[in-house]
Amino acid sequence: MWNKWTLSKKIMASVGLILILTLVGMAYNLWTLDRMTSQYEQMISNDVMKMKAADDLALGMVRQAYGVRGYVLVQDDERKQQITQGGEEKKAAIESLIELADNESERKEFEALLEYATGYDELATQAITAIDSKDQEAIDRLTLRLMPDVTKSIASTGDALQTETEEKMFAMQTELQEASQRAFWYSVVIAVVSFILTMGAGYAISHMVTAPLRFLAKEVDVVAEGDLTREDLQALTQDEIGQLMTGFNRMKGNLRELIDRVTQNAQEITAQSEELYASTEEMASQTEETTRLIDRIVEETVAQAKEATGTSQAVAAADEGIGRIAGSIGSIDDDVSQSLMLAEEGGATMAQAKDEVLALERETRLTGESISALKQQSDEIALITEVIQSITDQTNLLALNAAIEAARAGEQGKGFAVVAEEVRKLAEQSKQSATQIAGLIESIQAQSNAVLDQHVVSAKRVETNTLLLERATRAFEQIVSQLETSVDNTSHIRIASHEIAETTKQVATSSLQMSQDSEGMADTMRTVGETADAQLAMIQELNGVAESLGNMTSDLQTLIGKFTT
Known part of the structure; x- marks a missing residue:
């Protein structure tokens, strides 16, 4: 079947095979890089939102804590509103963390954090009641012992969340760099293989074309010298070289x-x-x-x-x-x-x-x-x-x-x-x-x-x-x-x-x-x-x-x- 093909078909088949191999390798590299990039972007998006929620949680805790301390000194509605606003910000931040949880254990951890925050809100309400009733013992117990403990617990959880998020981002970045290096070496290997295949195909095509042409050129020189007694050429293929040899045989017979x-x-x-x-x-x-x-x-x-x-x-x-x-x-x-x-x-x-x-x-x-x-x-x-x-x-x-x-x-x-x-x-x-x-x-x-x-x-x-x-x-x-x-x-x-x-x-x-x-x-x-x-x-x-x-x-x-x- 290969001998029946024309030169253009043989060249196109060789070049097409090389292009297909090159395109397959490049497509695999692009798919790998795109998949890693998508995962990295998704992780970055979730982690950034988690870090923002953690910052909002810390801000709500600070706002609520300063509101309670301010209310101890000045009993006015502005301090109560500050305590309420801090509690709402804290609750909204924890709910966002629950929605962004990557697994069930992380979700449970955030739900426990929500219970701590709810307990802190109850302690803040009790502190307001004690302040209004001038109960100094209850005020000291709530503001100096219970509420700081809950604040430290929530703050430690937020710090741990930020640390964990930063570690995950660093790990994903490292993995993405490794994937980029693998894709680079894959590209180098594909380029080398394509070069070797191209050189091999070029050598094979050159051998298929130049060898019969050199033989045909010698026969043409013999005819040019006036010798028409030599036997006809044998065309082993049906491509353009074979057609040229057949035409040369017909020309020599017609000339004779x-x-x-x-x-x-x-x-x-x-x-x-x-x-x-x-x-x-x-x-x-x-x-x-x-x-x-x-x-x-x-x-x-x-x-x-x-x-x-x-x-x-x-x-x-x-x-x-x-x-x-x-x-x-x-x-x-x-x-x-x-x-x-x-x-x-x-x-x-x-x-x-x-x-x-x-x-x-x-x-x-x-x-x-x-x-x-x-x-x-x-x-x-x-x-x-x-x-x-x-x-x-x-x-x-x-x-x-x-x-x-x-x-x-x-x-x-x-x-x-x-x-x-x-x-x-x-x-x-x-x-x-x-x-x-x-x-x-x-x-x-x-x-x-x-x-x-x-x-x-x-x-x-x-x-x-x-x-x-x-x-x-x-x-x-x-x-x-x-x-x-x-x-x-x-x-x-x-x-x-x-x-x-x-x-x-x-x-x-x-x-x-x-x-x-x-x-x-x-x-x-x-x-x-x-x-x-x-x-x-x-x-x-x-x-x-x-x-x-x-x-x-x-x-x-x-x-x-x-x-x-």
Whole structure:
């Protein structure tokens, strides 16, 4: 089965096997590292939460202990609240430890710790009762003997928990480092094995490819030397090397058969080329005699054709001149007709432009009247604005007098003073508005004066354009009259030139026919002569080819003699 595979399949199979082994090893290392990392992360998470819970437990114990001592000194609600808060924090921390317990023994240990904490809460409650009742003996017994013992027990349990957690974390870290080292060495082993397998596969593939190719190269050198008698190569595989050997065997067989056939054909061609050379020599002599006779006939025919051509050329020149005259007259007629049409269109356009300019003159006159009316109205508005400003000044003065009178009236004139002040403000606003209106009116008057001046200039230009258009209209009418006369004259000339051209064409046709007949005969004889010359050249070339063919067959037989079949 291996011998039937192609080289590409063999190479892909070898490389694929190496890649599979490498990937399996790498996957195992990755799986091991991922598993250890997950375990380490889970342990870190639980242990950190345990250490936090232990810290919360210690904080609750401290808060509760300080609360009891503070309550001994100061009996207030804040110390009671501190004792209660410390107990709740302590209880919550122990419950968290119970949930994070790794095994049953650890859970039982945390549950026992919860009982200690509950007992401590009861002792704290008894201490509060003793403090409230002023029972000093009970206070000393609780705060100096019982409660410190429970606190030490709980604190020792928390310290042991932290110590145990730190030891577990260190052990897991050590195990993770060992696993990392194992994975590293596994990777090194896999890399070494992959390198060895790759080198082995490369050597095997190189041996499978280069050895047959070297053997095949030697056989090719033997064939290149001309030896075709050696036995065919034995293809032991069906890959590309085997296919190459089979193709080489077919090529050598085809080459042997080809050389045998070429040898036979070369011998036959040599005999036939000798016969062809003798035949072409005889045909060449006969063709040379025929060519000399044809050259004499061509010379006589060419002389006759030259005489007929001279007459035809003279008549053709006259016909061409008359044709150019007729064409020029026709072009002049067309140009004059087109000029007449354009002049008529230009006259109509000028008339239309004149009407438009007259309409523009009327509109310009109306626009000037409107601008004059607008200027007059602006002047009237300016007068009205001056009156308004005068009224506002008087109103302002009256409001000032009213304010003075109101001030003299004292309390009774306060309302009147307010009204006078409002009237004065309105007068000031009216004065400002009138001033703005006056400014706008001055701007409008300036623009109206500028527009009016421009309108006067435009009116003068419109009047000038009207006079120019009237002159242009009269000029176009004269041009149209002269062009109509030119059209009639060119029509008569064109008819006469056409009659002369027809008569000249008849004479030219007769002369041209005579010349063409003579030239046709000369061309025919010249073609026959060229054909004879070409035939003679071909016979001479064929003679040379026959001689070259004989030489080539001799050379071919010499080359074929180098091969041994």
